[in-house]
Amino acid sequence: MPTSKCPECTEEIYVDADTEQGDKITCDECGSKLVVVGLDPIEVDIVEEAEIDDYAEKDDFESVDYEDDRY
Numbered sequence: 555m556p557t558s559k560c561p562e563c564t565e566e567i568y569v570d571a572d573t574e575q576g577d578k579i580t581c582d583e584c585g586s587k588l589v590v591v592g593l594d595p596i597e598v599d600i601v602e603e604a605e606i607d608d609y610a611e612k613d614d615f616e617s618v619d620y621e622d623d624r625y
């Protein structure tokens with residue numbers, strides 16, 4: 555099983571053999587969310603928490619389309 559080092563706590567982390575670039579893993583030691591940025595050798599980077607669900611929340615502006623005819 556390929557291993558890499560957690561950039562947060564420098565603990566050795568195990569990566570699945572079929573891991574692909576961009577896969578997200580979690581460090582068993584410190585719980586940091588990591589993303590695989592390289593495969594040969596395995597390289598991981600810390601995922602900033604704020605980036606994770608930045609997409610789904612941006613659809614909320616549509617509700618301005620209310621009926622505004624109060625005669």
Ligand SMILES: [Zn+2]
Pocket residue numbers: 560561562563564565581582583584585586
């Ligand atoms: Zn760690």
